[in-house]
Amino acid sequence: KKNVLIIGAGGVAQVVAHKCAQHNDVLGALYIASRTKSKCDDIIASVHEKGAMKVAGTFEAHALDAKDTSAVADLIRKTGSQIVINVGTPYVNMSVLDACIETGVAYMDTAIHEDPAKICETPPWYANYEWKKREACAKAGVTAILGVGFDPGVVNAYARLAEDQYLDTIESIDIVDINAGSHGKYFATNFDPEINFREFTGTVYSWQGGEWRENRMFEVGKEWDLPVVGKQKAYMSGHDEVHSLANRYPKADVRFWMGFGDHYINVFTVLKSIGLLSEQPVTTAEGLEVVPLKVVKACLPDPASLAPGYTGKTCIGDLVKGTKDGKPAEVFIYNVADHKEAFNEVGSQGISYTAGVPPVAAAILIANGTWDVKKMANVEDLDPKPFISLLNRIGLPTRVKDAEGDRAVDFG
Template structure:
């Protein structure tokens, strides 16, 4: 049994993680939040108290930390007696925080692949460039490290594993579809860190086609999907974190990621890119000051966390899996719908942060009780998805499946699914 959690980061996802850890502090114990900006950590703690999220009275403490400093991070892990570290800071921090966990024995989690600030869209598979190089070190130290356990990556990886195991004899393709049909009312904003958001799209985007990597340009391939609740939405083929592990671990020949974009987003993005304002390379101004254009754009755009109070609408994210069962072709959509206003009412967050933060805490609970405490480095699709999906159902992210004319809540631990139009249950297999 592991207890006491150190949350690294103080952005929108960290906000949700703190609330959800507080709701489950009976199992998780003390909660610590660390960031370079102490005031942001303190603001999250104030929100937790205002919402009454603490399940029982307990320690909830803020700390100032430069998580790039391995020694300082090690010191804080030991000082707080944290046995679980949830890294929801910038992906630039992953390797330093991971190293601190390896050296202290704390379990490690993150929600995105590590990034080098000087490199964009490196050659795949991205995990092999960074995290996977520490696999042996995790194994030798018996440190559990669960990589990419937000929603995408994270939940969609678990959906893929669950679909393969429960609905198919063989799988030909997985299309991950991410649609945000909400509205924040601002002229232009990103739903998470603008710097990380733009870096995903400014260069080559990679898809997994016929068991090999295929290079594409952003907005080169477009497809319309008719999804539950959010309806018909235009999406674009995009490179994304989960493809880089799922392609290596699932044995599926075609895995693609599609994200919804409106015309306005594309127009603004295109102008910023063509002007060079999305470059990660420094330039010198007329006054002789060196600046990174992408960091300047980030500085002038709204903080994603500030979007939550006025956000309306819903998200739909899931996996459309195609293959065969008993020799017959089969298609299953396994998905979640999240409401921006409901997320704000519960924890003061918009749905994008909510969908990323809840899974990280679900994973922390599974590590705490030993279910996912595997003593090594894994991606989510390498773990049993059933307890993860069942736990998220109770924590606010309900998993549904649609196939053969049915649409129902998935309850993997009972091996049954509940149809939305009747009280009857049917076996998911």
């Protein structure tokens, strides 16, 4: 058993907390810490309301400034935590990772580190922060699993599964993320608006023809026809996993596509065009200095509040093309999640659910030794089979569609 410290108390943390509770027989005592302690208390209350704790045990809330490495290290020591699931804002990744290296405990996150002052980093993004700590992790024997949400995360495992299981050579990896659900609001983002908008205001990087290509957001669109959600338009977007997969598959084209409706694009374009998505402070006539992006965030619905009325499904997967036995072949490996089912189970919408279940699977695999690799790894560096098998059992089943049909992926 290994004690777990969850950092952050947002939409994803809510799912992580419920799932850890459901598996606290294999994990140990549970702790959740965030900037606002009351949000941690609320999450723990919702865990008890659902009766989610599998066995009687500790689940404790703490206030924490995760940007303060020594405060994080102190809390790790105080709670005897051996695994840290960092699902706080991506601005805190490096300070939390440093605390894990200092205390010699396992680390994981679900998004690449971001510097709030920078709108877009140069590729490969992981090389700017995370990979600089590779040696330190190996030296301290620290297991650090980067980006183990759904995308990045499960989609990286899907690429590796295509390599291991279905194809001999890989020529392209297209990751497609479609949310065909409806939250019923005029406009809302599914996770932190600040992070969400930052994702789409920067340069869209893709790895094609053995080099980094640059596009603008919404410049390259394509209609996809996917299982369950049907025909959907998605746009090439910048995304974390392109920056690690391009490293493992340098000969393949690696692209990420995110589905958007025309309404989202209209609202986004207006906000951006009039400067409301800028993180550069402006001063009002009254002498008040404000950051437009922060104001927009304060006005939009809290992503967690979307959960109760959310309906519909998500489909996220990898279309991987290459060759098998010398002939062209392709495979689509995917998951379909349902917003309402997620809400009924853990009180969250489907996007938080797909992001929050995978790190708990990773924590279980670290606790039982399967993924306790004692070094830094992106998800595609690890054996995908135990991860996908476990996800099948804990709420995120994987399916595969290829020339042989559309079926569940099951390793028995």
